[in-house]
Amino acid sequence: MTDSRSDCLFCKIVTGEVPAEVVREGERTLAFRDINPQAxxxxxIVPREHYPDVASAGAAxxxxxxxxAREAREVARAEGIAESGYRLVFNTGPGAGxxxxxxxxxxxxxxxxxWPPG
Structure with a gap:
């Protein structure tokens, strides 16, 4: 496990060092397609600022x-799934995946x- 910004894959995607299929850019967030889609x-959807997990982001x-969450709603609308429904999942820690x-x-x-998901 690493939370070093210099070693963080998503920090590198945010800065453009690593390519990704971006679907939406917000002032504070970036949304891109998962390379191993499960649906x-x-x-x-990631913040541009580095937080190791949702617990630390919330505590900040x-x-x-x-x-x-706001960006997820906008992506869902753009993807045509807002009306049928969608799931927003945060995994926190290695035991959660x-x-x-x-x-x-x-x-x-x-x-x-x-439900349950896994």
Missing amino acids: PTHVL GVGVVDEI QTVFHVHGHLLGGRGLQ
Whole structure:
């Protein structure tokens, strides 16, 4: 696990060092397609600022989690899944499946999503 900004894949995507299929750019966020999609729509929404996980982003008290949720709504509208429904998932820690330690929301939709998820 790394939370070093210089080693962070998503920080490198935000700065353009690593290419990604960007679907939406906000002032504080970037949304791009997941390279291993788990649904017809699978977009990652990340803040431009580095936080290792959603818990640390929420604890910072700067509204970044709210911003990710707002951007998810806009991406869902653009992708045509806002009306049928979508899921926004945050994995926090290795035990939950987090593999990149830069907070990111997984926006999933375009198919039925069962519960419980995993």
